[in-house]
Amino acid sequence: MNYDGIPAEQALLGAVLLDPAGQHRALDLVQPDDMCRPWHAQVLAAMQRVRDREVPPGPIEVYRELQNDPDLPPSVSRDAVPLAGLMEAAPRARHAPAYAVMVIEGGIRQRLHLTGSRIVQASKTGRLEVVLLQVTIGTRDLNACRARWLALPEHLRRELPTRAGQTRDNARVFHNATAYREELARPEDPAALAAGEKALRDLAAAAPSQLALVGKWVRPGHFARAEWGELYAVMQDMRVAGKPVDSLTIAWEAAHRGLRADPRSLAGGTGTFAVASAREVYVHGMLAQAAQAGQDIQADATDPSCPPHRLMQSAAERLQALEPQPHADPRPARDTEILAPDITTRSQQARQPEREAAR
Numbered sequence: 001m002n003y004d005g006i007p008a009e010q011a012l013l014g015a016v017l018l019d020p021a022g023q024h025r026a027l028d029l030v031q032p033d034d035m036c037r038p039w040h041a042q043v044l045a046a047m048q049r050v051r052d053r054e055v056p057p058g059p060i061e062v063y064r065e066l067q068n069d070p071d072l073p074p075s076v077s078r079d080a081v082p083l084a085g086l087m088e089a090a091p092r093a094r095h096a097p098a099y100a101v102m103v104i105e106g107g108i109r110q111r112l113h114l115t116g117s118r119i120v121q122a123s124k125t126g127r128l129e130v131v132l133l134q135v136t137i138g139t140r141d142l143n144a145c146r147a148r149w150l151a152l153p154e155h156l157r158r159e160l161p162t163r164a165g166q167t168r169d170n171a172r173v174f175h176n177a178t179a180y181r182e183e184l185a186r187p188e189d190p191a192a193l194a195a196g197e198k199a200l201r202d203l204a205a206a207a208p209s210q211l212a213l214v215g216k217w218v219r220p221g222h223f224a225r226a227e228w229g230e231l232y233a234v235m236q237d238m239r240v241a242g243k244p245v246d247s248l249t250i251a252w253e254a255a256h257r258g259l260r261a262d263p264r265s266l267a268g269g270t271g272t273f274a275v276a277s278a279r280e281v282y283v284h285g286m287l288a289q290a291a292q293a294g295q296d297i298q299a300d301a302t303d304p305s306c307p308p309h310r311l312m313q314s315a316a317e318r319l320q321a322l323e324p325q326p327h328a329d330p331r332p333a334r335d336t337e338i339l340a341p342d343i344t345t346r347s348q349q350a351r352q353p354e355r356e357a358a359r
Helices: 008-020 020-028 038-052 059-066 082-087 093-123 128-150 177-181 192-203 206-215 227-242 246-255 273-299 308-322
Strands: none
Touching: 008 038, 008 082, 008 093, 020 038, 020 093, 038 059, 038 082, 059 082, 093 128, 093 273, 093 308, 128 273, 128 308, 192 206, 192 227, 192 246, 192 273, 206 227, 206 273, 227 246, 227 308, 273 308
């Protein structure tokens, strides 16, 4: 990570060592796992143990407590120089609460960066269930981070207003997850391209009930090419309007929207396989979108100009965009006997998909 929280950790620990009687309350705000450097976490834990005995966590007391830490080798626990270095790193002892908030923010950034990294790695497995598991875990971790941040006194987490005209390169905040979906990457691998072409042909030959089923979870943005997504949106609009759907009528309606479609490229599909073909498009699209969302979360977490509330808001929208869409009936479609995607696992915040704007 580019965001360096170690100076804040040093300043917090040093401030408490310099003024244990006056600044020990700052220890209530932080936890050992907030620390990026393991030794800092051990020093913090030692301070908290000392204070739990109702003893001010001064340098001598903490030094003695560290010698009782079984995880520290004697060469480290008996060396008092690092503790002296912590005290030198604290600009003002009375600023300990501010340093604690900086440490907590650093811990939140670490967790969200790890969330993004896990989602990126999961997308490389090619298994959608692995991605969705990481989305669920990431949402849980994000909610814990948000609760932790909001539990701080408001005056400590107050952010300065952003100056007019100030821009940030990495973090982008959207009004909702649907707006973010429109910005997500499309799959580019040959398998995704082949899946998209086949799905369009099969959907053009599908029954209205199959199109309705697929419309519950496949979005135009899942297709490898924008024009394919637009043709898919045309099919769904025709189905909703009760118009007949086939290769010729689709091309005709697409022309009304300024889209060029050759009826021959939409012919030859097998409607029986429409749901299965659409699922392939869905999987490829979700894997590509997960990779970008994970990278975006990582970028925000490493961008100091992205304040905590925006960092967590944008992470929430990115995770929501990856949540599986609600499925009204997880049983096989009656006229196809082909299972729809298993997308029943979702958070309570999952919403119905909205039509993406035609590109």
